[in-house]
Amino acid sequence: MAAVRAMANILARAGRGIWRDTKRAVAVGAAAAAAVGTWGLLEAQAYTLRRRTILLDGAQAGNPASAGRSLRILHLSDSHLLGWQHRRAAWIEKLAATEPDLVVLTGDLIASPAALTPLFSALSPLAGTAGAFVFGSNDYYRPQPKNPLSYLAANTTPQSHGNEERAEQPWQELKDGLEAFGWHDLTNLRTHFNIGAWSLDAVGVDDPHLDRDEFPLPLGDSPQGSPQRGTPYTVDPHQVASTTPDGATYLRIGLTHAPYKRILDAMTADGCALVFAGHTHGGQVCLPGAGALVTNCDLEREYASGLFQWPPTGKGVMHGDGTVPTGTERRPTAWVNVSAGLGTSPFAPVRIACRPEAVLLDLIVI
Numbered sequence: 001m002a003a004v005r006a007m008a009n010i011l012a013r014a015g016r017g018i019w020r021d022t023k024r025a026v027a028v029g030a031a032a033a034a035a036v037g038t039w040g041l042l043e044a045q046a047y048t049l050r051r052r053t054i055l056l057d058g059a060q061a062g063n064p065a066s067a068g069r070s071l072r073i074l075h076l077s078d079s080h081l082l083g084w085q086h087r088r089a090a091w092i093e094k095l096a097a098t099e100p101d102l103v104v105l106t107g108d109l110i111a112s113p114a115a116l117t118p119l120f121s122a123l124s125p126l127a128g129t130a131g132a133f134v135f136g137s138n139d140y141y142r143p144q145p146k147n148p149l150s151y152l153a154a155n156t157t158p159q160s161h162g163n164e165e166r167a168e169q170p171w172q173e174l175k176d177g178l179e180a181f182g183w184h185d186l187t188n189l190r191t192h193f194n195i196g197a198w199s200l201d202a203v204g205v206d207d208p209h210l211d212r213d214e215f216p217l218p219l220g221d222s223p224q225g226s227p228q229r230g231t232p233y234t235v236d237p238h239q240v241a242s243t244t245p246d247g248a249t250y251l252r253i254g255l256t257h258a259p260y261k262r263i264l265d266a267m268t269a270d271g272c273a274l275v276f277a278g279h280t281h282g283g284q285v286c287l288p289g290a291g292a293l294v295t296n297c298d299l300e301r302e303y304a305s306g307l308f309q310w311p312p313t314g315k316g317v318m319h320g321d322g323t324v325p326t327g328t329e330r331r332p333t334a335w336v337n338v339s340a341g342l343g344t345s346p347f348a349p350v351r352i353a354c355r356p357e358a359v360l361l362d363l364i365v366i
Contacts, residue, residue, distance in 0.1 A: 040350025047091045050359045052307050053323040054335060056241045058365040063243040066365045071198050074100035075359040077278025078341025080138060083114025089122040096125035098360050101195050103129050106278040107136025107257035111143055111346050113170050120177050130193050131183030134204045136257035136279060139174060141166035145347045186255050188214045199248040203270060204255040208263050209279060215266050249365060258297050259338050264310045268334040275336045280304045282340025286353040305340040309333050337361060
């Protein structure tokens, strides 16, 4: 009996020790989770302006005299603005100081109807600058709560069903307001810009994540009455940039909200030298050394954000600031800039190892 009591005491002490260790582990885990959550909330407000430069070979473009020409493009995406997010709106407003030649917006600009007024106010200093835009799903429908773990299921199929139950955003008002700035809606459309010594054709598609994309016909091949705009120009398939008969530096650019591979393939085949996209939030939650966990489309995780070539050339991805040369890679190849975006869903307002960003992209002829 004494032996039994002794064993019982030993087991009781062991149990109390295990319970103390378990409580300690739970407390440490809870503290770590709270710290990560707090950091994620703070990082979601750490707005960053990325500065990237692409060097173009003027001699290869057929016009050595064009050396020194530059074009500055401001890329904004995924602001997911709410009416009360005045700090984010104020940061966007300050971007006018970068003096871009062209503004491109790749969707998910608002998260509620109340965001229209602060968004237009923030963008108004850029009014009159050449611009183009496409929409994302949250410009059409209000965001809904979603299990964050569902993104880990790697479902890369466009979400073309179930939206009929979602409340609509005032997307027509958003469209009208952006067009009032002089900016072009590229929803399954094309347009043309003459900006100084630059001649740019632009092509855009509606949100591929909603399966709303319909790639527009080439300029000059449009049916009578089709809302295509621009001047037909044949792109040399071996050149990133070329020269028009009047000596302008010619480029074709593409805009899409979600960078699905089929869209990148189509825009590259169409002759785009540059493609702009958003949607991925850069993964939103990234792990040091591993990067983004998801892209929410069919791109591999390494292309969740940054500047890279498509089809991939094995030269990697520029995630921060820097300069890249061009003109020596095999064509057709496009530079793709996937923005990590400025915001988050209102129901998951954190970022980890993935700062919110806008991108300033300079094209310089050398």
